[in-house]
Structure formats: C-alpha cells, structure tokens
Amino acid sequence: MLCCTAFFSVGVDAEASRAGHHSVGMYHLAWEVPTLHELQEMRERLSAAGALVGASDHGANKSLYAKDPDGLEFEVMWLVPPEHWGEAEHQAIIDPLDIDAEIAHFAEIGLR
Numbered sequence: 001m002l003c004c005t006a007f008f009s010v011g012v013d014a015e016a017s018r019a020g021h022h023s024v025g026m027y028h029l030a031w032e033v034p035t036l037h038e039l040q041e042m043r044e045r046l047s048a049a050g051a052l053v054g055a056s057d058h059g060a061n062k063s064l065y066a067k068d069p070d071g072l073e074f075e076v077m078w079l080v081p082p083e084h085w086g087e088a089e090h091q092a093i094i095d096p097l098d099i100d101a102e103i104a105h106f107a108e109i110g111l112r
Contacts, residue, residue: 056094059088064076
C-alpha cells in the first residue's frame, strides 16, 4: 500500500500550475506502488476524493494522474517487471488503462 498521501497547498489564491504546458517549472511528481491491486485501490481513493484526472497504459508502466488542491498534477504508477516489457521498452505508448484487465492478464502469467 502507498505509505502516504501528499497534497501540497500554497493558498486559496493560487492558480493552477502552467508548468509543463505554458511555462518552465515542475510539471508533476510521481509515486510508484508495488502492485496493480494497490494501483486499483489508489484509483478508487483518488476518484472518491475528486482528484483523479486520467489513467494511461504506457506499456512498461500503468499510470494514474490526479491533481492536488492547487492544481499540481501528480502520478501514481505501477512499473511492469522489466522482463515483461517486450517492445514497450522502445515505444512511447499512451493507451487507455483498464486496471481490471491488467490484473487478469498479469495473474495469468503469475504476477500479482
């Protein structure tokens, strides 16, 4: 399980960060969880908090994207074991993420 939740606040007058889109600055932070089940749990928690803004399958990793109260984006991801990357190691993949299908797929090959 992810050890902690980190939200950062700079105040009620803060505007959403333009970093990474329109200016130089920190675009986002990322945390890794050790299992797909924990990624699934984080999806539920972030969704319930109204913070989840996206989810992507990048082939070699499965990622959730959320925003903190000031609009800074952060990522929670599960890294596929390198021996299962295949061609994904050399591709810039951005596909929709289906965590339930990923859990079923990796369970079939003995990963949990």
